[in-house]
Amino acid sequence: xxxxxxxxxxxxxxxxxxxxxxxxxxxxxxxxxxxxxxxxxxxxxxxxxxxxxxxxxxxxxxxxxxxxxxxxxxxxxxxxxxxxxxxxxxxxxxxxxxxxxxxxxxxxxxxxxxxxxxxxxxxxxxxxxxxxxxxxxxxxxxxxxxxxxxxxxxxxxxxxxxxxxxxxxxxxxxxxxxxxxxxxxxxxxxxxxxxxxxxxxxxxxxxxxxxxxxxxxxxxxxx
Numbered sequence: 047x048x049x050x051x052x053x054x055x056x057x058x059x060x061x062x063x064x065x066x067x068x069x070x071x072x073x074x075x076x077x078x079x080x081x082x083x084x085x086x087x088x089x090x091x092x093x094x095x096x097x098x099x100x101x102x103x104x105x106x107x108x109x110x111x112x113x114x115x116x117x118x119x120x121x122x123x124x125x126x127x128x129x130x131x132x133x134x135x136x137x138x139x140x141x142x143x144x145x146x147x148x149x150x151x152x153x154x155x156x157x158x159x160x161x162x163x164x165x166x167x168x169x170x171x172x173x174x175x176x177x178x179x180x181x182x183x184x185x186x187x188x189x190x191x192x193x194x195x196x197x198x199x200x201x202x203x204x205x206x207x208x209x210x211x212x213x214x215x216x217x218x219x220x221x222x223x224x225x226x227x228x229x230x231x232x233x234x235x236x237x238x239x240x241x242x243x244x245x246x247x248x249x250x251x252x253x254x255x256x257x258x259x260x261x262x263x264x265x266x267x268x269x
Contacts, residue, residue: 172201216251229261233268241269
């Protein structure tokens with residue numbers, strides 16, 4: 047039985063259920079001891095420090111402003127790309143519309159090209175009929191003169207119809223040779239004209255709305 051005189055009356059500290067047995071003040075906790083396990087449990091349950099997990103940047107701070115600036119730049123780049131695509135699409139649509147209008151106009155202008163080319167032979171024959179009759183034979187024969195007058199009226203009406211549809215005669219006589227409008231059949235020496243000048247027309251040429259319908263067959267001067 048202990049001596050009451052040797053007892054020291056002091057209050058006892060309440061025991062924390064999560065701490066386990068208190069460590070002996072005179073000894074250091076060893077690995078695997080109850081005290082070490084309790085310390086590890088307390089460390090596991092503690093909250094992370096700001097250094098370990100920094101809090102999110104508040105609005106208005108430098109990181110938040112940098113993030114907002116990057117997002118704004120990305121939106122501006124996307125907007126510029128969409129604007130460029132829209133302008134390209136509008137330009138392509140306008141080009142398509144213009145090509146369609148040009149094709150429609152060309153079809154309206156040159157749709158009669160084949161028919162007009164066939165009618166040129168009729169005009170050639172009418173002109174040959176008039177040119178083959180000598181002037182004195184025409185003056186001495188009233189019936190022949192009336193017939194030729196009717197042929198000339200028909201030729202003029204045909205030429206008027208040609209001009210109405212944009213078909214015009216090429217007049218190459220005395221003009222420099224143009225390979226885009228003329229077809230040289232032979233050269234004529236000793237004409238006194240500069241080389242390449244048209245000195246004879248075998249067959250008249252025609253253009254339709256500025257486009258060659260039939261080249262003129264010509265003879266050119268030889269220098």
